[in-house]
Amino acid sequence: MVRIGVVGAGVVGLTTATFLQEALPEASVVILADRFLQDTVSDGAAGIFRPGLQFQGPTPEITRKWLKDSYTYYKNILDSDKAAEAGVKSLSGYALSSKHPNIVKNSLLEPLVDEFRPCTKAELELHNMKYGSFVTTLLTECRRYQPYLTNIFKRRGGRIIQRKITSFEELADDFDIVCNCSGIGAKELCGDMTVTPIRGQVFKVRAPWIKNFFYTDYDTYILPGFDLITVGGTRQFDSYNDELCPHDAAAIWERAIAILPSLKEGEIVRQWVGLRPYRPMVRVEKEIMTFNNGKKLKVVHNYGHGGYGVMSSPGTSMHAVALVKELLQPKSLL
């Protein structure tokens, strides 16, 4: 039996692990991670499907394929009876700017979604903005989606172990192949200095009367999930500060209220900080590692999704599973 280890239990690790079980039903799949569910970065993400143009795979074609595969995957969940349990919903809203027309365009998203149109004059006047698009896209809420994937993984016989991995060498005896889905942890685990945190701070607010999403200048966003609305945010490059900052909170709240004054009536349920695992290019690659004692280990990397890991993890995980299958071919034996 093929033994596969998956390092990481965020949205990328859980997605990869369940896709591996589907593609290789005879394999034993084990997840190893030091943080789970509400302790992961994935848990606090709003989960909107709206790639930034800086989201990059190795080629523009691969980037588009990851996004198309991901959108189709979530759309299929949306159209099934599992949508609410999995935390997947359809969401419409506005990208608005008073500064630049490019802010409201999105060449990666436009070809995927059913609705992407310029705002009408009345819509722009209502929000006192110069440029705008109205978009219908998807949102996946990890507070539902990660437990959903965890249940699928366990039901199929997957094992979960809480453990911090300090070197891939530790895993060489126990696994034939390892998928590395360690997010920001890859900086240390792989010595990958191109991995950089981008700090994000948000409010989670109960305001059920707000149905549409809003994105505006200065990283201000209001993104309604199932139960709570994510109100953000910040994008602080190379900041490791995982504490709440009262100055950021004040600025975020002031900007959000200016867009949607009725938010003031909402109940602030909690605040949250997460470090987006940014890498200039998301890494989905295979590698055969050789350690000092001569031992070898086949590794498939799947990390560095930055601010887009929830939306893009199905596509990158399908790619990672294809690389695992390639490494399991007899010709690639160590």
Ligand SMILES: Cc1cc2nc3c(=O)[nH]c(=O)nc-3n(C[C@H](O)[C@H](O)[C@H](O)COP(=O)(O)OP(=O)(O)OC[C@H]3O[C@@H](n4cnc5c(N)ncnc54)[C@H](O)[C@@H]3O)c2cc1C
């Ligand atoms: C404020 C904010 C808003 C966001 N909004 C969105 C959004 O709207 N849409 C979107 O798509 N994305 C969004 N993101 C980005 C998204 O959260 C990330 O891209 C995604 O969560 C990355 O998932 P991951 O599984 O790689 O990382 P994580 O969720 O951080 O999981 C990493 C896992 O690896 C494990 N690990 C790491 N190192 C080790 C080690 N050495 N040993 C053992 N285990 C290890 C950890 O314990 C954890 O289980 C947002 C992020 C932030 C901060």
